[in-house]
Amino acid sequence: MMRPTEEFTAGILPGLDLYRFRSSGRPAVEDPRAARMTAAVERGFYEAVPTGAALDQVLDLDAQDRRTYVGVYEAGVAPEDAEPVGTFASFSKHLQTGAGREVEGFLISDVTVRSTHRRRGILRAMMRAELDRAASAGFPVAALSASEATIYRRFGFGVATTRRTVEVDSGGEAALAGPVSGSMRLIDPKDLRDLGPVLYDRAHRQSPGAVGRTAAYSVIETDTWMSKNDGKGTGVIAAVHYDDGGTPRGYVTYTFTGWDQKIPAVKIGVLVASTAASYRAIWDYLLHLDLIRKVEWGFASDDRLIENLLVDPRRVKTTGHADQLWLRILDVPACLTGRPYHRDGELVLEVTDPLGYAAGVWRLTVEGGAADVVRAAVRVGDAETEPQTVTADLTLEVADLSSVYLGGVSAEVLRQAGRITEHRAGSAAELTALLAQDRPVFCMTGF
Numbered sequence: 001m002m003r004p005t006e007e008f009t010a011g012i013l014p015g016l017d018l019y020r021f022r023s024s025g026r027p028a029v030e031d032p033r034a035a036r037m038t039a040a041v042e043r044g045f046y047e048a049v050p051t052g053a054a055l056d057q058v059l060d061l062d063a064q065d066r067r068t069y070v071g072v073y074e075a076g077v078a079p080e081d082a083e084p085v086g087t088f089a090s091f092s093k094h095l096q097t098g099a100g101r102e103v104e105g106f107l108i109s110d111v112t113v114r115s116t117h118r119r120r121g122i123l124r125a126m127m128r129a130e131l132d133r134a135a136s137a138g139f140p141v142a143a144l145s146a147s148e149a150t151i152y153r154r155f156g157f158g159v160a161t162t163r164r165t166v167e168v169d170s171g172g173e174a175a176l177a178g179p180v181s182g183s184m185r186l187i188d189p190k191d192l193r194d195l196g197p198v199l200y201d202r203a204h205r206q207s208p209g210a211v212g213r214t215a216a217y218s219v220i221e222t223d224t225w226m227s228k229n230d231g232k233g234t235g236v237i238a239a240v241h242y243d244d245g246g247t248p249r250g251y252v253t254y255t256f257t258g259w260d261q262k263i264p265a266v267k268i269g270v271l272v273a274s275t276a277a278s279y280r281a282i283w284d285y286l287l288h289l290d291l292i293r294k295v296e297w298g299f300a301s302d303d304r305l306i307e308n309l310l311v312d313p314r315r316v317k318t319t320g321h322a323d324q325l326w327l328r329i330l331d332v333p334a335c336l337t338g339r340p341y342h343r344d345g346e347l348v349l350e351v352t353d354p355l356g357y358a359a360g361v362w363r364l365t366v367e368g369g370a371a372d373v374v375r376a377a378v379r380v381g382d383a384e385t386e387p388q389t390v391t392a393d394l395t396l397e398v399a400d401l402s403s404v405y406l407g408g409v410s411a412e413v414l415r416q417a418g419r420i421t422e423h424r425a426g427s428a429a430e431l432t433a434l435l436a437q438d439r440p441v442f443c444m445t446g447f
């Protein structure tokens, strides 16, 4: 796949230039352009701007992800000398599409526009430039997690996975419904440096919707984030689950929320389980911590797995709900052929796309678990000049195709919501069934 290169576009908007460059991983003193980019991103999210070793760590992590930065600058300034007024980062990670299959995702992050320059089209200019680049480089799909739910649909993104915040009452005897096996061992969080990525890799391959983790996790779960307490740690506790044969299968990091809280609680940071037994054992451990009466987690799946773990499902309270992974299909055939299917079927989909990449009438034929996707001829004007006239079963926007693509969102639900138009009765339900996965669709990371 083609890789990004350094570029400059003068006058991307009146009075504004665009620079694109690859993160170097060099310290700030050697790479002031990247340092100023990082500062602008942090300011854009109202965060303190890191300096010194904390800034160098961010630059290093960005380089590990092989991030490409895009900055929009006041015309004529050099990116070494001034902060950009618009920021945008992209990098490539695998997106799991089910049954161990994956496609390469164009991941987007760090999108900000300076408060003095908002609503002049800077985001639109950066997004268009970068989606064009991703599409021509052959990325089948772009992905992001959004700060606000009303920004990205206009660019063709739809919500493909969700997550929720839960509080689990662990007071008294919180019994698990299923068997618990193996053992838990406390470790120094730093010892997750090697083990964490291995177990995450195993877990994420089983989860349609999971994306490769950013390098930031290597400092989050090891509690070595320099921006927090100079990397000396913030009290993260780490425990690893070993199966009965002594093989590590999962881990959890958590923090105690403090004795000043009315109900003593721990908050989960990262929970990774590569087997169902490991997930159960980790929850059994958390629910039986002495003195602790509540377990909080902001990254729980929506499938009621936690409720079903417990004899008493009412111990689980959902306190928040959020869209997590937003997808934007750029290449319809590559996406639809790049995932597994568990039944046969055929549907003709008319896809509309405000930016054009996915627009067309597509015939999706699934046989024996494999899809064939061809652009179908459409009736344009005189039928005699169009030998093959095709009537679509469904018309849908690319944002909605992107939502239903992994099977975590039902096309039938989107039809009922008035987002998908059915031309043949029952075809939205057929699409739902065709795209169904054998496992819950969930993205277990943020980026």
Ligand SMILES: CC(=O)SCCNC(=O)CCNC(=O)[C@H](O)C(C)(C)COP(=O)(O)OP(=O)(O)OC[C@H]1O[C@@H](n2cnc3c(N)ncnc32)[C@H](O)[C@@H]1OP(=O)(O)O
Pocket: 044, 045, 108, 109, 110, 111, 112, 113, 114, 117, 118, 119, 120, 121, 122, 123, 124, 125, 144, 145, 146, 147, 148, 150, 151, 154
């Ligand atoms: C993947 C991520 O990084 S998510 C993080 C996004 N960043 C943030 O939330 C940080 C704070 N916000 C910002 O920095 C800016 O407001 C941004 C980046 C969200 C928008 O940047 P702008 O340059 O103002 O957007 P731009 O002028 O290009 O607007 C493009 C379109 O999006 C719309 N839009 C922009 N911001 C928002 C918003 N916050 N909510 C809803 N719509 C929005 C505009 O109305 C415009 O619509 P239209 O062209 O369809 O009429």
